[in-house]
Amino acid sequence: DAGVIQSPRHEVTEMGQEVTLRCKPISGHDYLFWYRQTMMRGLELLIYFNNNVPIDDSGMPEDRFSAKMPNASFSTLKIQPSEPRDSAVYFCASSNRGLDYGYTFGSGTRLTVV
Amino acid sequence: QKEVEQNSGPLSVPEGAIASLNCTYSDRGSQSFFWYRQYSGKSPELIMFIYSNGDKEDGRFTAQLNKASQYVSLLIRDSQPSDSATYLCAVSGLSGGYNKLIFGAGTRLAVHP
Numbered sequence: 001d002a003g004v005i006q007s008p009r010h011e012v013t014e015m016g017q018e019v020t021l022r023c024k025p026i027s028g029h030d031y032l033f034w035y036r037q038t039m040m041r042g043l044e045l046l047i048y049f050n051n052n053v054p055i056d057d058s059g060m061p062e063d064r065f066s067a068k069m070p071n072a073s074f075s076t077l078k079i080q081p082s083e084p085r086d087s088a089v090y091f092c093a094s095s096n097r098g099l100d101y102g103y104t105f106g107s108g109t110r111l112t113v114v
Numbered sequence: 115q116k117e118v119e120q121n122s123g124p125l126s127v128p129e130g131a132i133a134s135l136n137c138t139y140s141d142r143g144s145q146s147f148f149w150y151r152q153y154s155g156k157s158p159e160l161i162m163f164i165y166s167n168g169d170k171e172d173g174r175f176t177a178q179l180n181k182a183s184q185y186v187s188l189l190i191r192d193s194q195p196s197d198s199a200t201y202l203c204a205v206s207g208l209s210g211g212y213n214k215l216i217f218g219a220g221t222r223l224a225v226h227p
Contacts, residue, residue, distance in 0.1 A: 042219040043158070043202065056214065091157055102148055102160040103215065 002026075004106035006092050012112045018080040021109045023092030024073055031095040033103060034067055034077050038088045049075065061086075082113045117141060118205050118218035126224045133190040135221050137203030140184070146206040147179055147186045152220065153199045162188060193225040 005024040013019050025032045033048040047057040049069045057067070064083070069075040079086055089110050093103035119138045127133045135149075146165055150158035164170045164177040164186065176189040186205070190197055200220040207216050 043217040045214055045216075048214070101146065102163055105157040105159070108157050 004092055004094050004104055006090075006106035006109050008109060009107065010110045010112075012114065013082055015083055015113055016081045017113075018078065019082045019086075019111060019113075021077040021090050021092075021111070023075045023077070023106060025075070025092070025094030026096070026104060027073065029094035029096040029104075030072075031098065031103075032069060032075050033093040033095070034075070035091040035093060035105075036088045037091060037108075043091070046077070079111075082111075084113045087111055087113050117207060117216045118203055120201075120203050120218035120221045122219060123222040124224045125221055126226060127193050129193060129195060129225055129227050131193050131225075133193045133197065133223055133225065135188040135190075135201050135203075135223065136185060137187065137205075137218055138185045139203075139205040139207065139216075141205070141207035142181075142184065144181075144205045144207045146215075147177070148204040148215065149175075149177060149186075149188045150202040150204060150217075151199045152202055158202055190223075193223075195225050195227055198223055198225050 007022045030051050034046040035043050036046055037043045046059045047067045048055055052069045065079055067077045089108045091108045092106045095103045117140050149162040151161050152158045162175050162177040164179045167179050167181055170177045174191045178187045200222045202220045203218040204215045
């Protein structure tokens with residue numbers, strides 16, 4: 001299995017630009033999570049999906065962030081417009097055993113907004 | 115109070131020693147507890163999970179859970195330089211109305227030869 005695949009690995013963008021992060025979960029996993037990691041705040045859950053349906057988006061910082069999962073093998077996290085404080089590593093994770101079991105994380109996307 | 119608390123470290127131990135990493139949590143209803151290892155610049159990797167009070171051993175790793183005291187710990191025996199990483203404690207808990215994994219900020223472990 002290829003694991004959770006994220007793209008791009010690195011993204012540098014200018015403030016105000018739109019950024020789209022992509023994730024392909026492990027085949028057969030019905031839960032998908034988007035996390036953000038910073039030195040100050042650690043690993044924060046932004047949103048998670050179950051069977052392609054968004055369940056809890058309470059961690060999404062503000063309306064500039066949106067996430068979609070059009071099918072079982074693809075999800076996007078979009079930031080529009082981006083701001084320097086959005087700079088972080090964004091991880092996607094998936095699970096086939098529910099919310100409170102171990103997740104498999106992707107390699108992450110390091111986002112830098114200048 | 116943070117939901118999951120860890121000492122940020124660094125915890126420095128000599129090669130061959132036992133490294134002890136601790137974590138406390140606030141939600142008494144938490145049922146599942148996990149330890150993840152994260153090397154610098156890499157993604158978190160699950161190394162242990164525990165659901166019941168007591169000890170659970172897996173190779174050089176032992177997870178310990180005490181629900182009454184609301185703490186979980188990870189012992190690494192015969193520590194190796196390759197164990198140098200940040201160790202994240204994750205606890206299932208109710209947050210925002212949903213049961214989810216909540217991560218601590220992590221403890222950085224440095225094993226020196």
